Amino acid sequence: MRRRTFMRAAGAAAVTLALSGAALAQETVKIGLILPMTGPFASTGRQIEAAARLYMQQQGDTVAGKKIQLIVKDDTGVADVTKRLAQELIVNDKISVMAGFGLTPLALAPAPLATQAKVPAVVMAAATATITEASPFIVRTSFTLPQATVPMAEWAAQNGIKKVVTLVSDYGPGIDAEKAFTGAFTAKGGQVENLRVPLANPDFSPFLQKVADAKPDALFVFVPSGIGAQFMKQFVERGLDKSGVKLIGPGDVTDDDILNGMGDVALGAITTQHYSAAHDSPENKAFVEAFKKANPNMRPNFMAVGGYDGMHLIYEGLKKTNGQGGQALIDAMKGTSWTSPRGPVSIDPQTRDIIQNIYVRKVERVNGELYNVEFATIPNVKDPVKAAKAN
Amino acid sequence: MSTNIADHVRSSLVRRGRWGIGEILFWLIAAATLYFLPERHLILNEIAIIGLFALSLDLILGYAGIVSLGHAAFFGLGAYTAGILARDGLADPLLGLGAAAIAAAILGFVTSFLVLRGSDLTKLMVTLGVALVLGEIANQASWLTGGADGLQGITMGPILGLFEFDIFGTTAYAYSLTVTFLLFIVARRIVVSPYGLSLRSIRDNPLKARAVGIPVNRRLVAVYTLAAAYAGVAGALLAQTTQFVSLDVLAFHRSADVMLVLVIGGVGYLYGGLIGAIVFKVLQDVISAWTPQYWQFWIGLILVIIVLAGRERLTERVRTLWKGVAGRTAKSPETLPKTSTREV
Known part of the structure; x- marks a missing residue:
């Protein structure tokens, strides 16, 4: 009797083990x-x-x-x-x-x-x-775009930039960036003019002409990752690199993937973002x-x-x-x-959503290659849009 | 004598209107996939929709000879109509389908007068232009369409108040397949009618058609409007079954893809669009699963080979092969002007 119980228990255990083993x-x-x-x-x-x-x-x-x-x-x-x-x-x-x-x-x-x-x-x-x-x-x-953008507006206001034209791709993140920048920058007493470029097949030249006519202190740019090179090319073609207009924006435009191919025009562009391949x-x-x-x-x-x-x-x-x-x-x-x-x-x-440091960076040549070199850090930035809603 | 010819034509049209065994088999197999391929219903749904879209292009391109590079205009309008209705609380799918068909038909009717002017090249440009204009309107009117972020918050009610859309895509596929089948029957009926015959004569020689008294412009306006309604329904099906609409429904590549699908399957042949859709989507699915980065290279290569080998029509090559194997060369007497291939 006892033996039988034991056998049954052992059998059950074996089956369980085999099953769980198979499952594993x-x-x-x-x-x-x-x-x-x-x-x-x-x-x-x-x-x-x-x-x-x-x-x-x-x-x-x-x-x-x-x-x-x-x-x-x-x-x-x-x-x-x-x-x-x-x-x-x-x-x-x-x-x-x-x-x-x-x-x-x-x-x-x-x-x-x-x-x-x-x-x-x-x-x-x-x-x-x-x-x-x-x-x-x-x-x-x-x-999030506002997370990277609000620090840019604050930096610009603190560093003597008074008048900015924003140029963004016309879709969710672009509009986010535009709103975040405009809101934060005008709150600090800056002056902003907004331009939007279509997301698909963008031709920047007519917009860049408007920028050249407006003669701002800085041009704030957001384009999706991968489109930055196209933008830079037309930026130079319009002669804006020599006009003294500072190039600023969230880091998408000086995306590490294509930055090195942009050449010297990108030098000196100030961007804010959460990552640079040159992060130390x-x-x-x-x-x-x-x-x-x-x-x-x-x-x-x-x-x-x-x-x-x-x-x-x-x-x-x-x-x-x-x-x-x-x-x-x-x-x-x-x-x-x-x-x-x-x-x-x-x-x-x-x-x-992610909480992270946002870095202010400047495009510089390091060991022969262009990098976004970080020179200031804003620690533990939350997404400002949702933070504003929570308050 | 003249009644004699009319009788001949009539009986010949009736003969063409009969359903062949191959056709019945085709639809039986399509219905069978509802039971036998449960894990493939999502892509089958997409195939049914693209098939219907290609069928609509075939009505104007294959049967009436109107070339178009902007057929996505109607597809996209239908998708947005159905999508916006559903977002704003009118969640009944059939209502959305009807509204999409009407909206697209109106656009088709209005733009048909532009398309009637000029040569093939002009038609290409005009149709392309209409689609581009619509695409930009949808982009700018983001309060209505959601712009580049896409139309959010579509919730569909059950079909006929009975069938809820499920996550496996079975209801969606059954719905799309049924709609495609019903519209196919209508298209088939039209094609073998005297009206369809007059369209083909317009396609082959518009001058002659006009000379024998066919009201060319009126016929073309009618078929263009009909095809637009079909494309609108296809777009509505996509919006309702995926419950999402993005600007992409109006994009140029939609128009180009559907042309490609039709060319693969065969122009001027009602099954062409359906077969093309199956070949194109299955190839895309298989190859892109195998190499997500370079599938476009392979699909391009295969398409070139298919078109080179199949020339005018993929299925016709298979049919001649089959006839060679079966050794049948029986000819049916025909009174209608013969084209080398079947029209239905």
Whole structure:
């Protein structure tokens, strides 16, 4: 009798063990990385994918006993494709987290899916302030435009700039940047004139002519990552580089990826942003070196660091939750803080947006290459739009 | 004598109007995918929509000979109409579909008078221009369309008050497929009618058509308006099933893609658009999963090969091959002016 009970117990234990063993062996955590890999914003996709792969290469592809599988999809920069891909990844591939999202519309399109399927979405690039409000499952590791812009306005006001013309791409982040700058700069007594350029196929020359006629102290520019080179070329063609108009803006225009190709015209441009490849810290030196080694001819930019930190956040979240589903994962991500290549960062538990240092930088030639060299730091900046709403 | 010819034409049209086994099989297989490919419904939904869009282009390009590089204007207008209605609380899908069709038809009717003027090259430019103008209006009117950020906050009600849209895309696919099928039947009926015949004669020789008393302009206005309504419905389907509209629905590449899809499948052939959509989307899906960065290179190469090998029509090549294998060379008597390929 006793023996029989024992046997039964042992049998049950063996079955349980075998089952759990099988379950362990099968368990993979799938991460769906949806990025524009082709089209005008392909550079964003390439940077993020390279950084995400680098992180996995460095940290290994197993977290808390589970294998991590990265599924990269190209949304060609078209929002309805992003949405379909996200839906397919959720339904067919049963992903645990989705990530990427190169532009604001591309991040907003799948937001309802994140809520519906309870799958966290890590925004690694798109920078309109309101994105994290579109779903309680969205968390961001890039930045928000107002976060990078308000310090620029303050710096400009403190450094003798009185009259500014703003030139922004006409979509969410551009309008965000324009509003944030205009608001902060006029509050300090500055004078601002606003210009907006279409997002697709921008031709800057007529706008730059208006700038030349207005003769401001500085030109504030926001264009999406990757478009800066085009802008700089036309800036020179209009002779604005010799007119004494200072070039200022959030760091997108002097994007590390293409900065070196812009040539001397970019020298002296003052920008504020959260990341520069020239950031002086051991973490960043290691990151830049590893990135360049894995991807010859590429320099990591702020997109890459967004992807790298995004992967870090996913890894940390998975470690804490050990596979308890989307709600637990997003909760675990809130409040996470770490030292990123860009400096100390944390995820705001209230807004799920990133809190980070913003640096004021100037384009200089370092060892024969152009870099954004940081010369001032504004520590722990929260997104000003959501901070204003909270108060 | 003249009644004799009329009888011949009539009986020939009736013969063309009959459903072939291949056609019935095609739609049966399409219906079967609802049950047998549950994990592919999202992309099948997209294929059905692009198929319908290509069908609408075929009505004007293949049957009436109107070249257009701006067909996305109607697609986008339909998408925004349905999307804005749904955002503002009119969530019934069929209502949105109807409104989109009407809005696109009105735009089609108005712009058709511009398109009727001038040569093919002028038509290309005019259609392209209309689409560009619409795209810029949608961009500027961001209070209405959401601008470059896209139209947010679309929530669709259940179809007929019964079927909710689900996350697997099954309802969406069934909905798109049904609408596409119904509109296909209508298009098929039109194509084999005397009206369709008159369109083809206009396409082949507008001068002669006018000489035998066909009201050329009126016919072209009618078909252009109809095709616009079809494209509007396709756009509305996309907006309703993805519950999102971005400026991209009006972009030039939409017009170019649909032309490409139609050319792959075959111009002047109702199944051309549908088959082209299947080939194009499946290729894109498979290759871009394999190499997300360089899929455009491969798809470009394959398309060049397909068009070179298939010449006018991909399916016709397959059909001749099949006939060669089966060894059948039976000819059916025809009284209508013969074109080398099937028209339905």
